[in-house]
Amino acid sequence: MTPQRSVILVGMPGAGKSTIGVQLAKELALDFVDTDLLIQLREGKPLQDILDESGYLQLRYIEEQTLLESFLPNHVIATGGSAVYGQEGMRHLRGFGPIVFLDASLAELKRRIRNYETRGIARRPDQSFEELFAERRTLYQQVADITIECDGKDQQQILDEVCVALAAV
Template sequence: MKKNNVILIGMPGSGKTTIGTELSEKIGYGYIDSDSVIVAREGKRLNEIIAEIGREAFLDIEAKINSELCADRCVIATGGSVIYRGYAMEKLKTIGRIVYLKIPYEIIEQRLGDLKKRGVALKEGFTLKDLYEERTPLYEKYADIIVELKGDTIAKSVEEVVRALQ
C-alpha cells in the first residue's frame, strides 16, 4: 500500500468533513469519511452506537474500521476520537500523511451544538474544554503536519492545507 493518502484529524467541528470534501476535489483525490463508513457498517448513527454499546466499545469499532481502510489517493476524514487507539493511528500513518486541523477552542465551542447528538465519544463528566485539552496533545503526537486554522472561509482553509502538503 502506497503512502499517498491525506488523513485529516482534529476536534469535532474543526472542519475535517467540509475541508476534506473540498480538498479532495481540489487535488483530484477520492474522499472517505470514516464516520460514514462506521454508520454504514453498523447500520446506526454514531450517537446511537455510543448510547447502545458505550464509549470504549465504540472506540474499538472506530479503531478497527480505520485500521482496515484500504485507500489509494484519497482524503480521509477521521472521527475526532480515532487518536485514542494508537494501533489505528500507526496503521493510518502507513497509508498517508496525517494532517491535524488545529483550530482554537473558542471556534470549536461556537460551532458545536449538543455533543451527544453529534456522536462525540465523551467521557462521563467531561466538558468540551476537557475534551479539547485531553485530545490536543494526542493530535499533535500523531500529526505529520499541523495546520493552524483560524476559522476562515472553507476555500482559505483548503488553501492552507494544500500549502502545508507541498
C-alpha cells in the same frame, strides 16, 4: 505531495475535517471518505446510537477496527475526532500518507458545535467539552505531520494552507 498518496485529516469535532476534506479531495483529484460514515455503515446505526447502547469505549474500539480494516490509497480521509485514541489505527492510516491536524481553538469549536450532547462524540459521560479538547489536542499534536491553524480563516484559506503544506512534504 507524492502522487498516489492519501491525506489523513485529524482534529476535534467541528474543526472542519469533512468540509475541508471534500474540497481537498476535489483539489487533489482524490477520493474522499469520512471514517465516521464507515463506522455507521459497518454498524448499521448512527454514532450516537452506538454510544447510547454500548458506551464510548466500545465506539472507540469499533472505530479502530474500522480503520484497521480500511484500505484507502488515493483518498482524503476525514477521521472521527476520537480516531487518535487508537494507536494501531493511526499507524495504519499513516501508511497511506501524511496526517494533517486541523487545529481550531476551543472558543471557535464552541461557536461551531451546538449539538455536543447528541453529536455522537466518543467521550466519558461526565467529560466536558473543555476537558475533551485538552485531552485530545495533545494526541492530535503527537500524530500530526502538518498542523494548520484554523481560527480566523475561511475555508478557502485553510484549503490553500493545506495544499501548500502538502506540496512541501
